[in-house]
């Protein structure tokens with residue numbers, strides 16, 4: 001039995017991921033702006049055999065940005081898949097352009113007419129039976145958000161056949177039809193899996209990914225010739241600006257007729273609600289202050305008002321009852337000192353030291369999810385565009401940066417939806433400087449120990465520091481390497497949507513889960529390793545800490561950090577392990593000073609001065625992106641050079657900045 | 671008249687947008703902007719920031735630089 005493979009495809013922000021979650025019962029990232037899904041995601045269909053693939057949103061099969069290109073490549077290469085085309089009923093005309101292009105490729109398609117609730121509110125009633133009749137494929141009205149109509153869609157999916165040679169053939173006029181025919185003849189011997197007419201048409205439309213496909217063929221010149229000729233002829237005889245324009249217009253007029261026949265519009269009212277909120281959050285005077293205020297509230301909730309007290313409670317619980325019970329159990333079963341030390345000084349100290357921050361991290365992720373699902377994210381881009389323009393970028397870069405506060409890895413990925421390659425690259429270079437949730441434990445530990453009275457303020461200054469360094473780097477890059485390239489900006493602003501509790505909770509949990517998983521896997525592993533390195537030394541086991549392997553390793557690189565004020569082997573060892581994941585710094589510190597987190601703070605005050613502690617935090621923030629981020633940058637830039645540079649930029653800026661902080665601070669007598 | 675010269679809540683008909691950057695032009699077309707379609711300028715952001723447009727029920731934001739290259743006819 002062959003497993004069925006079905007792909008979801010459609011315009012951005014039309015609810016594809018929502019539907020994906022409903023059909024598979026799994027969870028993927030949903031957000032209210034265009035470009036949330038940036039890569040192919042695979043899930044298993046509920047109740048039946050087969051896989052479902054969630055693709056990024058596209059405005060056209062002819063791609064502009066990197067996330068759209070993922071879809072084009074998918075369409076060129078995969079021939080077995082059948083498709084569900086999600087169409088936003090409230091923006092029917094625009095969405096149907098993708099539908100037409102898919103139908104031209106093959107009629108193995110089901111149209112999911114989504115957001116009929118929104119369309120209804122706007123006064124549009126869509127006759128889906130009529131639409132189905134004209135298009136010749138099933139059309140199922142659904143509301144993905146409330147899972148309405150999902151059953152009917154499932155029924156259709158079961159019935160659908162993945163192989164059909166039927167395609168929609170729009171008539172594009174004699175000139176283009178002629179060119180298509182010529183192309184088809186040339187294409188005939190090639191091993192192309194999909195409809196040749198479709199390939200020809202996409203080529204004539206200037207689809208660069210289809211061009212790439214044909215590029216290696218020896219008759220590529222012939223193809224180009226056909227296109228050139230057709231364009232000239234069109235320009236001369238029909239006075240159209242370009243082939244692309246003509247193809248677009250032909251589709252447009254077909255759609256126009258289609259919509260006229262199947263949609264009844266009673267009143268056309270725009271969303272008042274959205275209007276009102278927008279007039280405040282994008283207001284001349286209030287726009288930026290409101291954004292800053294929201295960021296501040298999010299930050300304070302995490303560190304001061306809500307997250308911090310919760311983390312404190314958890315810490316007391318781990319350091320108190322849990323440790324007590326473990327200690328007694330180990331005594332009782334007569335565990336050797338080696339095992340006792342491993343569990344209490346290694347695992348409880350290392351993993352527990354990080355786990356206490358789970359509440360804070362959940363509060364942060366909850367705030368981020370709220371921002372993402374509401375539709376405010378798209379507004380941030382326009383409010384910040386002017387500022388970003390001065391550093392040679394555009395407002396869209398702000399989305400990856402904000403996501404980066406949660407975790408840098410999805411932040412780097414989110415840059416895919418930025419159209420200009422240069423803007424995208426610079427954004428990816430900036431993202432690692434955003435204070436992600438993994439840095440948060442480090443800040444909380446040190447700020448709690450040294451700046452107890454104005455903890456939040458100190459941590460806030462670090463967040464700002466990260467942003468400022470990132471902005472300077474961007475300015476530097478766009479006024480040197482990328483001087484010639486202009487940044488561009490265009491953004492679709494979706495209507496606001498009241499976030500649903502279920503979505504919010506799931507989004508928060510999915511993001512937070514990653515943190516807990518990390519604690520269970522490589523922070524656990526790292527802790528055991530670090531503990532062992534601190535427990536063993538050249539002279540045997542259970543050595544004095546200063547004689548351990550860890551001390552030796554740390555000691556080798558310690559001199560490098562002497563000018564920064566923390567040239568001890570302990571700090572160096574922590575920094576070294578922190579490259580794996582920044583939370584490990586806290587684990588390492590807990591293990592090195594083998595005291596529970598609560599006492600660690602007072603212990604630290606003997607080792608560091610406030611000035612050095614601040615420098616240390618700043619260094620952790622900037623120095624080297626964690627391993628996962630480096631891997632993401634490598635994957636997204638496809639460039640060793642830029643991956644290497646992102647590490648260098650981090651290290652150099654960290655070193656220089658902390659050097660200045662420390663030396664100036666010392667001069668000022670701190 | 672140019673799109674950038676409209677004031678808030680003015681409604682106009684697009685007459686020519688072939689001068690804007692090709693990438694933006696493509697996106698505009700994909701978002702349903704075309705010759706002769708109606709747009710409403712909702713507002714402009716301060717310090718020469720982007721402007722917000724409404725066209726057939728959807729809201730689009732565009733830089734003023736680009737809006738200066740779009741010819742419209744005020745209604």
Ligand SMILES: Nc1nc2c(ncn2[C@@H]2O[C@H](COP(=O)(O)OP(=O)(O)OP(=O)(O)O)[C@@H](O)[C@H]2O)c(=O)[nH]1
Pocket residue numbers: 011012013014015016017018019029030031032033034035036037038056057058114115116117118142143144145146373497
């Ligand atoms: N009112 C309403 N909202 C919906 C419906 N379906 C989805 N949404 C909302 O639309 C927004 C976008 O949903 P997503 O599933 O992230 O859209 P997407 O198509 O995957 O978006 P991209 O990843 O950007 O391509 C979310 O805020 C959803 O809650 C619906 O039927 N009705």
